[in-house]
Amino acid sequence: MTACPSCGGGALAQIYVQDDVPVSSCLLFDDAEAARGVERGDIRLAHCGDCGFIFNAAIRQGASEYSERYEETQGFSPTFSSFHKALADDLIERHDLRGREVLEIGCGKGEFLLLLSQLGGNRCTGIDPSAHPQRIVGVEGAERVTLVPEFFSPDLARQHFDAIICKMTLEHIVPTLDFLRVVRAGIVEGSRPLVFFQIPNALRILQDAAYEDIYYEHCSYFTAGSLVRLFEKADFAPLRVLHQYDDQYLTIEATVGDAPPIDLSEDRAEVARLAASLADRVAAKQADWAQRIAAAVRSGRKVAIWGSGSKAVSFLAALPSPDHISVVVDINPNRQGHAMPGTAHAIVAPAALADIRPDLVIVMNAIYRDEIARDLADLGVNADIAALEGE
Ligand SMILES: [Zn+2]
CATH class of the missing domain: 3.40.50.720 (NAD(P)-binding Rossmann-like Domain)
Incomplete structure (x- = not known):
């Protein structure tokens, strides 16, 4: 890749290399031989000096498998479950999400949509190739939740939604700006939905040299600044951006139309400085x-x-x-x-x-x-x- 997928800029510097890693880290393997034979790929993180975005320039699109064999849920952890419920409560309260139409792109097993249905009576559509619609049958609130086990496509977004949610998904997407533009194009003229994205916080990864959080499926790494800049470029109006879950998660809330600008220009220099020393700090930690x-x-x-x-x-x-x-x-x-x-x-x-x-x-x-x-x-x-x- 010679241009930044988020801003199109060409001021790219390679900052981190980890070759020959499994391309699928959430896949379930039944036996040791198959697990050892997992397909492998290279990580070559590039930092864009123009917008601060960090991405795997060696990614082969489609190499990672997202299927019913993909098992990513954290819902079995009480710590995660209470965070998840508090997040749903907060969104319902602050955005009056009650009896509304909600779309979640990359809904996983649908846990968050079930919460929005149970706690706010919302009608929810979730799209994810690793969804298991049969797993939620009989669960409270599931009658208002439709899970579509497919990849997101523009056709699936072209109807009215009051909220568009996308959690822990954008970091898996290579053409970040193109993706945001598809989401933007699906928004019905005249409506101002809440657009809520949550991803890993790359600033923490950079600060902590958290190499365990750098893996093949995550090709796209954002800090608050690069995320806000991407949303603006895709014609969204960012409303607020924050760090959650012990700074591990980066959250953005946006809509369309006018909103007061968020100034995160100073984050660019800090990210550049941390990115330049990442490889050495990771090597020491490893x-x-x-x-x-x-x-x-x-x-x-x-x-x-x-x-x-x-x-x-x-x-x-x-x-x-x-x-x-x-x-x-x-x-x-x-x-x-x-x-x-x-x-x-x-x-x-x-x-x-x-x-x-x-x-x-x-x-x-x-x-x-x-x-x-x-x-x-x-x-x-x-x-x-x-x-x-x-x-
Ligand atoms: Zn860029």
């Missing part, structure tokens, strides 16, 4: 983890990873000896019994740790540390807990 884990194994300690999602795939891909990790734990029953893409580690239920008895549990997302500590205590597992966090 070396530190490799050393820590190797030392634990040398002293006869068993090491487990808690969390089998994309962060774990990145973390394992960067370890020189991934076999130092005994097992990977996940609370999502749909993931248990499968094998990790790339390294083929077995994914087990927390209960299995009562037998495996790890001495060190590495938590892939620090926000779940307390939740996991309680689970381990309940299981009678006395292990040290370490979490991936900032430098």
